[in-house]
Amino acid sequence: MGKSKTTKFKRPQFNSVGLPVNAVKEADAEEEELGEDGCPAAELLEKLQSPSADVREFACASISRVVQQSQTIPGFLQRDAVRRLGPMLLDSSLLVRETAAGALRNLSACGGQEVCEDMVKHDVMTPLTALLREVRLRHDAMYYSFSTIHVSLILCPLSESSSQALSVFNKSGLLDVVVQCLERHPHNVELAISAAHCLHTVTEDNPELLCSLNTAVLGALENVLLSSQPGMAHNLLRTLAAGTLWNMKGSLPAARQAQTVNAVVATLSQCLDLDAGMLIPELRQAEEVRHRNAPAATHTEEPAAAELEEMDEEGEAPKQRRNGKAMKVDNDFSDLLPRGKEELREATALLTAQQTSLEIIVNMCCSDDPSDDEWEEESSSDESDLGPDGLCDGLSNLMSPLCLSAEVQGALINHSIPEKVLKKTEFPRNEAMDVCHQNPSWRGLIKKMQRVQSRALTGLHSILSTMDAESLGGASALQQAAQHLSTLVFGAADEEFLEAVISAMRSLLQMIASKNIPQCMTPQQMMSLSEAATRCDVVSVRVNAVAILGITGSTLAKEKGTAETLQMIGNALLQVATRDANLVVNGEALDALFDVFADGDEAETAAKNIHLLPALKALQPVFKAKIRKEGRGKYSPQQLCVLDNIKVNLRRFIGYLEKVKALSVTS
Template sequence: MGKIRAKRRAARSRPEPAGLPTTSPVKAIEETSESPESRSLPILHRLASHDVTERKWACTSLSHLLLDCAQRTELIQGRVVRRLTPLLLDEVMEIREAAAGALRNMSSVDEPGVLEYMASEDIMTHLSALVKDTVARLVTGMEEGKKEKMTADRGVLLSILEEALCLLWNMSEGSSVVVEVFNREELLPFILQLLQPTTHPLSLCLAAAQLLHVVTEDNQDAIRLVVSLPGTLSHLESVLDRTLPDDDCGRGQMLVLRVAIAGVFHNCLAALPEAVIESTLCGVLAVVASVLCVDTAPLLTGCQGDSETEELRLIFSAQELACEVLANVCYNEGDGSDGGEWADCDSVEDVEGADMMEASQMPVSRDLPSLKLIVEAQAHTKVCNLFLHLCSVFDTCPEPVIQRLTSLMSAALLTLQNLASSLPTDVWQDHMRTIWPTLFNLPSAYNDNTFPVLGLLLALVDKLDTSQLLTEEQLMKVCKVGVASGEVGVRADIMRLVGAAASSALRHTTPHLPMLQIAGSTLRDCVAKDPSLWVVSQALDSIFDMFGSDSCPPPLLHSLSLLPVLRQSSATFSARLRVERKGLGPHISMVQSAKVNLPRFISYMASKH
């Protein structure tokens, strides 16, 4: 539910597939009724053809076939990456571009194991050579008088680089091996040469900046180079200070470019001289805040049918990246580590378990003045306003826009969670009280998982007195989600949330009995019926807190018939633990604690009542 720093690299939204043209032979293949194997495998053999047209046709065909799951599986078995990668250095530049585009498409699919497979096929040897060669040609041109078989104009070189950088970006997001090779091949200076908005197209600069942002995350070799190479920091700062272009698409690209560079500065923050850290962080937060408050309402109003403008897509991408950078700023302030990678977690318990396991391995960095500067930049206010704006327009948008908004809303919720956990309560409580009712009435079209919402609710319940905020209707809605969810992590977190809400209600001199009845019956039913011992243990932990309180009304325990359920659970707990132990992972300590405390709690409650 939330995101944490972890050693394993995790993919964000990757660059989209390349829009390579579909040739008529590809259409002919797709229109046949043959099996995927008979369609795709002959194409692999044509990659080695001596005929230039046939090699190019094969690359273009594969760029489409690799997006299809069944055909991709067949192509992987045919060693498609091993056959494609030599064409990254083909003597014909157009074939280099087509091969890079096909591999980029393959790297963009959201399928476990694909990036690891691509890395294992030694793709980086040819890809590194392609980047170095193409940048050298673009920057310095071909040596005068040198006889070469291939010629290429600037446009083809730019296209090759854009495909190659997006491929490298995708690979770096999902594979630490690729980042290690990136360091070993010393690719970073070549990437920096492409960050020239006055010389190169913004689309190429954007791909270079986003790649640089990814490879400087938890990568001390890259960070040292960025900080130490003469003129690099001042050049990156000049990119941050550039004014936005007049054209719509260029303005959107520049927003993404600036926030990506801001992310690079944040990644490198701990390596900067002490004297410039605060001013650098001020610059990062200023960019983030300015991107978060970009008004998309006029563009959303102008959306026709199922269309989505390129400018709108770019603004959403910039705002999602800005949320990530801001969440990282909050995280660094709270954990005292030098950073790491974002990794999706199934629940708050995953976060806690990962923190405990990795705490001893993380070096301590200097304290950063993050929280004070976040407040000064009003970044917390702007992300709150962004979230409320998204909720207000969500259900009226066409489908392609809703897909973008879903990703952006999840990013905003995760950022709000980090802000709620990090900032002093008096700074943001008015904002969060405004957001509170919206969390229980999210747009019907928001179909992302419930972890981001639960994460924020848990952060708020931990910090706020929610007894005056949470209504019976809202608690019932939360409980129904917990009962109906097939996600173990969702159910566990809801049991924790229900327990926290009950504890908050009990702190008042006159506890609200209907609210406690709802919470108690939900926890009781979970203990009696949930198939996961982890979820049962979380419910028991909440029961211990709730009913162990002296302020808990005595009649409540009897009305719920809780003790018979607890005795039944205690009788089977040890047997269930033996069966489920291997699958409990980081939750084993909580389950073992529940096992020890359950008999004691039963004895305590029996003697008390």
């Protein structure tokens, strides 16, 4: 169905400063009282009304821990938790404010879009806005710091999920407060990182805010971008500033756009230069040295910290303790790391920065999707609009290659971004993986390293979709990249990784085929890859798998002695077109068949041997009926447009095969 579009990353949720260690420990101490089943919402929410600040703090900390299990969230929402927690942000006790902010942050981060919208509906923005306005009137650095960090933690998921929250942010003058926090980066990097996360979120797809940006905001971001403080926290801060400046690119003065884009790409390049596989073992060793040299009293706190950060065997998610049992939590909460874990914080900041850098690169290579109206306009199945050669003009318009401006493409190439992104697609070093496996506190980094690799694969897919072969190093470089990706495909650990690697593989093989560069994978390897992928539950993986078969088959059809392999590919595609439950996958398989059997003696022989013509004739009415019955409501306007075009192409391709058959009979 043509070249696939790249995926645009929304601002990811982030890690920053979380709950204080004493509040977390107190929440742990109460876990036995919460019981094995049932939601403790009623009891904890009642404690929020206690005259004792210690009890209120304790209740907020407990709520913060409990709502990390997303199944408990409805119980809290049904008991009006947001209206009861909101006033705690303005409590007379600073510790209550802090733990209440942590509880609201976890509620928004774990609950997803629906919960965020519900929180806004229940007026959580009023106390948030009031707190930040109060902060603006005070000069107490400690108060300023803790308040704004924790409010930013809540604002990010809310603003990302709720347009109403974003509107309140735009109209409440909160931008100035966040920028003031960012400007404190030389003295308080944690505060600045929290502000930078917030800015990175609220400036994405927010034209109302972008219209109000001024030179002070731009200057603050550029000062961060040009700063040179060492350490991974500052590296993360510069990366977030780069992402915010990219979001603002349309609002920049024309004279500064090229310079700013170059500075943004330079920052991303420097971040990707860092070798996490080497740095993580070094940081872990530094932690061990610090512990050996620390006073004996310091060691007494380590067991509690280790227990808090206990991970599961795969290191996929932090666990809570309840009655001595470990329970997996839905989300990653490495921001709960207690003080005393400086090296682990550094490693976490490094991986977060690299993941964010790769996501920004994806977005730089991704044009905005057209509106639904535009798709509707393109989706007409009026055959008078179709070209005479049997290919729909609509398809070429919808799936045309994405374009980069000369400034962006030049900056990406000048800073060797394609090579650096490809390097990040490699599996994490064994040394780093071993270090993380050996220490419970560090196991969560395994998933983060794997996520960086997946984001790099998505970044490679985006780059391949927007640049030409020469810009990427020519035939030799593309073949080496294909060989590398082929080793990754068969080592896919999960669906997210498989989705990323097979998307990159499709883009790369399409480019190789378009340049008539010899393929580096055997047809048997391609069949194994596609057979494994077509059994995956993720639709996009199945779509890309059959597309890869189409690319391979269309290339082989130009060579002599390939009819037997084409038969194997054709049978596989027919099975998918007939049996897959998803219409988009059916359509992609048909489109691949059109490519494979469009021309050539080998393709003609193979088509005859697998009885392609009668098979497609039998499939045609079934495919049309499925579009009519399932299409509207179940598939997007974009998908329907492509399916309509494939339906027409199927009729024309059957006509083509009938002509070929007639000619072979007469000859």
